[in-house]
Amino acid sequence: MIDQIRAMIWKEWKEVLLQRDRSGTDRLLRTTVAVIVFAILVWRVGMAFVDRPSLLLMPAFILVFCVIAVVADSFAGERERHTLETLLASRISDDAILFGKIASAVLLVWGLMFLMLIAGLIEVNLMRSADGILIFPVHRVISTLAFAFLACLFISCVGVFVSLHTSTVRQATQVLNIGFMVLGFAALYASISLPQEWRTRLAQAFTTDNLMRTEFSAGILIFIIDLVCLAAARLTFRRHKWNLV
Amino acid sequence: MHETVIRTRALTRHFKTLRAVGGLSIEVPRGTIFGFLGPNGSGKTTTIRMLLGILAPTSGQAEVLGFDVGRDSYEIRRRCGALLEHPGVYERLSAEDNLEFYGRVAGLPISDRRERIKQVLQSLGLWDRRTDAAGRWSRGMKQKLAVARAILHRPEVIFLDEPTSGLDPVAAAGLREELAALVQREGITVFLTTHNLSEAEKLCSKVAVIHNGKLLAQGTPNEIRATTGSKAASLEDAFLTLVTAEQHQ
Numbered sequence: 001m002i003d004q005i006r007a008m009i010w011k012e013w014k015e016v017l018l019q020r021d022r023s024g025t026d027r028l029l030r031t032t033v034a035v036i037v038f039a040i041l042v043w044r045v046g047m048a049f050v051d052r053p054s055l056l057l058m059p060a061f062i063l064v065f066c067v068i069a070v071v072a073d074s075f076a077g078e079r080e081r082h083t084l085e086t087l088l089a090s091r092i093s094d095d096a097i098l099f100g101k102i103a104s105a106v107l108l109v110w111g112l113m114f115l116m117l118i119a120g121l122i123e124v125n126l127m128r129s130a131d132g133i134l135i136f137p138v139h140r141v142i143s144t145l146a147f148a149f150l151a152c153l154f155i156s157c158v159g160v161f162v163s164l165h166t167s168t169v170r171q172a173t174q175v176l177n178i179g180f181m182v183l184g185f186a187a188l189y190a191s192i193s194l195p196q197e198w199r200t201r202l203a204q205a206f207t208t209d210n211l212m213r214t215e216f217s218a219g220i221l222i223f224i225i226d227l228v229c230l231a232a233a234r235l236t237f238r239r240h241k242w243n244l245v
Numbered sequence: 246m247h248e249t250v251i252r253t254r255a256l257t258r259h260f261k262t263l264r265a266v267g268g269l270s271i272e273v274p275r276g277t278i279f280g281f282l283g284p285n286g287s288g289k290t291t292t293i294r295m296l297l298g299i300l301a302p303t304s305g306q307a308e309v310l311g312f313d314v315g316r317d318s319y320e321i322r323r324r325c326g327a328l329l330e331h332p333g334v335y336e337r338l339s340a341e342d343n344l345e346f347y348g349r350v351a352g353l354p355i356s357d358r359r360e361r362i363k364q365v366l367q368s369l370g371l372w373d374r375r376t377d378a379a380g381r382w383s384r385g386m387k388q389k390l391a392v393a394r395a396i397l398h399r400p401e402v403i404f405l406d407e408p409t410s411g412l413d414p415v416a417a418a419g420l421r422e423e424l425a426a427l428v429q430r431e432g433i434t435v436f437l438t439t440h441n442l443s444e445a446e447k448l449c450s451k452v453a454v455i456h457n458g459k460l461l462a463q464g465t466p467n468e469i470r471a472t473t474g475s476k477a478a479s480l481e482d483a484f485l486t487l488v489t490a491e492q493h494q
Contacts, residue, residue: 086331
């Protein structure tokens with residue numbers, strides 16, 4: 001099955017990265033705009049990009065939308081382009097299709113985030129060359145990458161689930177964008193609506209002394225949620241039980 | 246005596262209240278081109294989907310190469326190739342990459358894979374355009390690429406769902422010739438659905454006629470003509486007689 005998952009990732013990446021239905025100029029323009037926006041953001045926050053923990057997650061917010069764009073296409077795109085039925089008629093297993101699609105989105109976007117962190121670090125160092133070489137605190141980089149990975153996995157699992165049940169990529173993208181925006185606003189509203197005592201406790205959990213313990217607990221919680229989402233997607237995607245085409 | 250590679254017994258599929266296929270019992274001998282004939286919406290594609298294990302039957306049984314479509318569908322898909330309703334090619338990828346992906350999925354070793362891709366593309370006259378994005382190709386070329394994909398892993402049986410549909414007469418005739426040559430060369434059993442009766446008459450050694458999900462007749466083209474009880478001049482006349490009689494019942 002590993003070989004089939006690798007084949008699936010290879011195909012997905014090739015379709016995303018070597019899209020031949022858009023002109024080279026168009027792709028170059030989009031990439032240039034994204035690079036310029038990110039460079040301006042890093043320039044504006046300066047040193048804080050390296051030493052303030054929360055700002056390390058800045059690229060993650062940009063990449064959430066990248067995960068949604070990739071993962072919305074997973075099944076809805078294949079259905080729209082009439083390639084899903086042929087894929088299902090091949091010997092590839094259900095799990096290889098599902099895990100291959102999730103893994104390709106997670107690894108692609110997680111890899112991009114890693115590159116953005118490196119690019120941001122280089123930019124900050126170039127701006128502050130007089131202060132010597134600046135690097136991220138190691139535990140901060142590890143926790144940032146771990147959280148980004150878990151978040152990408154969560155969005156991918158939910159995205160695949162939505163993509164399985166929608167007939168077009170546009171529909172899947174809309175459902176995911178609106179869904180995650182509602183989720184974000186709900187979390188924000190819930191956090192400001194908490195009683196003062198709870199908010200104080202929450203603030204204490206994020207102080208330097210308690211941060212690692214809080215991160216570890218949150219990481220375990222997100223990991224369990226990811227496993228539940230993965231299991232739900234796996235139960236949903238059984239080619240002979242559903243009329244998936 | 247011929248070995249039977251596809252056998253169905255009272256195979257039935259309902260979609261809510263609609264009966265797409267009802268009580269279908271057919272037998273397909275090894276090494277033949279079997280024509281599965283019927284008008285649009287008669288249940289041909291649904292039957293292929295059930296035989297490939299991508300759609301569960303409501304009732305009845307079906308075996309392909311001795312494997313049950315419910316229990317052993319993975320083994321069936323491992324040994325069969327398919328060109329379904331749409332060519333199903335990845336249009337952003339090149340022809341070579343399309344075959345590379347399905348070759349990897351089929352577990353062909355890298356050296357054999359490269360050799361086999363070259364062989365099938367050359368045999369279908371696509372080798373010179375192998376690096377083009379498949380999306381830039383004509384419908385006929387995409388159909389040929391889909392045939393190349395279907396036979397890439399040397400299957401014992403291939404399912405072709407209206408392979409010449411939407412092609413101009415010249416491209417359709419070309420693809421028919423390629424198919425006949427491929428069957429001779431590779432010794433594959435072909436399950437071919439079509440509503441093009443002249444195509445079936447040219448290619449198939451055995452046919453079955455289906456209408457509204459119900460099997461009307463099966464046998465050699467000559468036997469089908471005989472079952473209608475008329476001195477029908479062609480398979481098309483026999484087919485129309487069968488379908489019209491069924492509509493009046």
